Amino acid sequence: MKLKSKNTSGSNQEHALLSPSSAKKWLNCPAALACEFGLPNESGQAAVNGTVMHLVAETVLNRVIKGEDIRADTYKGVYALNEGKGPIKALVKPEKGAVLITDDFVSQVNKYVDYCRPIIDAAELVEVESRVNLTRVLHPGVMVPFEDPRTGGKGESPLQTFGTADLVALLPRADGSHMLIVGDLKTGRHKVLAKENKQMMLYALGLLHKLKRLYDITAVRLVIFQPYAGGADEWDTTPEALELFGKFASKAALKAIDAFERGKKGLKPADFRPGNDACQWCRFAEKCNAKRKSASAETESDLSDDSTEMTLDQLKAEWDKLPLMRQHIADIEKAMYAVLMRGEQVEGLKLVEGRPGNRSWDNAEDVGDLVSQWGIEDLMTKQVMLTPTEAEKVMKGHDKWDLLQVRITRKPGQPSIATADDKRPAWTPVSDEDLA
Known part of the structure; x- marks a missing residue:
């Protein structure tokens, strides 16, 4: 296989083309390399x-x-x-x-x-x-x-x-x-x-x-x-x-290189394979029509099913669709925000100022001096005991810390959904026998 000269041989592009850190993208979606080519990779x-x-x-x-x-x-x-x-x-x-x-x-x-x-x-x-x-x-x-x-x-x-x-x-x-x-x-x-x-x-x-x-x-x-x-x-x-x-x-890499050689205009529908892994960090995801179609298809209902309640298998199938749908929603919001920030007019939408931030003193030290001069420190200041986390930082090693530590309580975490290979033990609800 030969690549055309557009690959900017001699630059860093030929080394970065199949970056291992981007493997999730090009292993899953052959079109990713061609679609991302030329897009800035901004880092904060x-x-x-x-x-x-x-x-x-x-x-x-x-x-x-x-x-x-x-x-x-x-x-x-x-x-x-x-x-x-x-x-x-x-x-x-x-x-x-x-x-x-x-x-x-x-x-x-x-x-x-x-x-x-x-x-x-x-x-x-x-x-x-x-x-x-x-x-x-x-x-x-x-x-x-x-x-x-x-x-x-x-x-x-x-x-x-x-x-x-x-x-x-x-x-x-x-x-x-x-x-x-x-x-x-x-x-x-x-x-x-x-x-x-x-x-x-x-x-x-x-x-x-x-x-x-x-x-x-x-x-x-x-x-x-x-x-x-x-x-x-x-x-x-x-x-x-x-x-x-x-x-x-190797097979995935060769498919991605072939798609890259053809360029964005030469891509075929089969080159696009939208999915959570492929799209999560793709810089083209916000503009990708294949991703839009895939995410939209995920939301379509099976109108031929006359049942009124989802089975467990159907519920699991819908759950599996959530990552791509959430990602698509976030990408659409980000893309629309960028369009409006550029000053483009979109029917029915506009940018408005959000909720103001929390109030604060313009100079807390100066305000403190005024409060002191006026003799109203008791009205304007408060004393709050350190949290257990803050106390541990200042008290650890102190001979009284062991006595304080036993007074710490902690609410148990709320149950949340995780994949089966999660290392944490499965949560079990409290039964009547546990309370007896």
């Missing part, structure tokens, strides 16, 4: 913070691997340059693009580093921020146009796809074989699971192809570490299962 402060935490984690772990006794606290109060993509330096005066490494960053990175330490100690091989070649896994033989910037000569070169695994480790097992551990630090608060995580499975496949000639790898563990969402989530699998996934991934 949360992404910058994540980059900084990755930088600090990489720096600390590399020193831990060398045998140093170090924690992320070493870098508290200094700066990561180039919005977290540059070196770490202590600056007297912050420069443009410098991000302060805060106490919170340090605290979250330490959780990840503490998880990695025993793995590093036990590992026969360990790498941090390891570049993983996925070219042979996904699309061997796919060629892209190439132009030498020095000579102007033209030719073809293989399409290259890479990813970066945050942690790679090989642990020896009792039988002489090895377990491959592939870890990923994620700094978001939206829970990401390791089980059948497509990005991590691709990394593991690339690493298996690289390491299997040197090591007998009989087990693979994928780890997603989220300090803001409960720490480590692990999933164990086998090289054989990953190889089967690799065959599926």
Whole structure:
């Protein structure tokens, strides 16, 4: 297969075309690559913070691997340059693009580093921020146009796809074989699971192809570490299962590349496969007509069914439709808001000012001084006991904390619906016998 010159060979586009972090999109919907091409991939402060935490984690772990006794606290109060993509330096005066490494960053990175330490100690091989070649896994033989910037000569070169695994480790097992551990630090608060995580499975496949000639790898563990969402989530699998996934991934990759080559105008209905996984992070989702049709079809009623009450199977089927429907509703609201913000006229709709924010003093310190001068502090101030969470921060370690701690009560959580593989035990309602 050959790709046309529109692929901007020689730029980052050819490496980012089949990004492992976007695997959910192109594995499920072949049209995603072509539809997203050229759309800006905007990232906010949360992404910058994540980059900084990755930088600090990489720096600390590399020193831990060398045998140093170090924690992320070493870098508290200094700066990561180039919005977290540059070196770490202590600056007297912050420069443009410098991000302060805060106490919170340090605290979250330490959780990840503490998880990695025993793995590093036990590992026969360990790498941090390891570049993983996925070219042979996904699309061997796919060629892209190439132009030498020095000579102007033209030719073809293989399409290259890479990813970066945050942690790679090989642990020896009792039988002489090895377990491959592939870890990923994620700094978001939206829970990401390791089980059948497509990005991590691709990394593991690339690493298996690289390491299997040197090591007998009989087990693979994928780890997603989220300090803001409960720490480590692990999933164990086998090289054989990953190889089967690799065959599926390669077929999906070739379909996505073929659709990309044809471009947005050359896409066919069969190229679009809307679904919750494919559409969730797709930058084209707000404009996608195939997604609109799919979501609309999900809401159609089966008028041929004369029953007045849904069966459990029908209720479950309707429940399964909710993620895509909710996502579609959110995308439509976001797209309409953008249209109205641009000043376009839409019949029957307009932008209005929302509810005002909470009232606050323009300068609380000045108001406090006035209140003090007028002698009405008792009327204008109040004392409130600290909450248990606040009290624990200031009292932990105090000899009275144990006595206070037993006075804390907590309402049980309300039951909520979860998938069957959720690690929490199933909730059971209270029966008359329980109350007897």
